[in-house]
Amino acid sequence: MKILQMADRIRYPRMSTAELRETFLLSDLFAAGKVQLAYVDLDRTVIGSAVPLKDGLTLPCPDELRAHSFTERRELGILNIGAPGEVEVDGEKHTLGKLDALYVGRGDHSITFSSSDSSSPAEFYLLSYPAHAEYPTTLIQRGKEAPLTIGAQETANLRTITKLIHLEGARSCQLVMGFTELQSGSVWNTMPPHTHMRRSEVYLYFDLPENQRVIHLMGPAEETRHLVVASRQVVISPGWSIHAGVGTSPYTFCWGMGGENQVYSDMDALGIPDLK
Ligand SMILES: O=C(O)C(=O)C[C@H](O)C(=O)CO
């Protein structure tokens, strides 16, 4: 398993583009026919993917976790960003269409992934944090969650936010997870920006055409930097960093958080003129 060590706010302003990308960006998470996992020391986050083809894939328990199974001491959020597929937990099959999610709670579970049609594979995105209690495995179907629309066309930030795993929905220990879809013509996410020292956040950008990019803004308001991000790449955002982006075309992204609390609205809002 790849291990990422976060930079701190003091070291970050002196990093080169390559160093910023090595530290805050996962550029090749998704691979056909594989499960791939990366461990981030910040909040002990595990970020992963499973893209099953003809054969199903089993979620391994990497040595670094020193556990009997991946979820022995962890909870896991799974979002399907590809074609329909199945996730089997202890022999129980859950079918996930595009943008459906599954929460798997702490416990010694066996978890396998398959695609309904291997010529058009499911693409499962995985996000996991340590868990102190067991919550039930829950299927969350995108159509059943009421989205929240924010922003405006005039400011090119009209978008809908769908919460999947959160305090008022499927419960978890610390994981909060959902996705945001940009409306046609809108390109800005999370602008005006915010930080939340109480939680770190992970963004997976997807549904962005191959030749388009998102310019992701990061860092404290007074010292911003950018990362140029392609579809299916992941950005890690420490609590001291803003996490906003502007696309050269519309896109969707999955946001997920772990940390001190699960209150989605607990954000320290910043004004656009605060940015430097
Ligand atoms: O577009 C947005 O605004 C977001 O999706 C914001 C994220 O959900 C977030 O940063 C939650 O803390």
Ligand SMILES: [Zn+2]
């Ligand atoms: Zn946030």
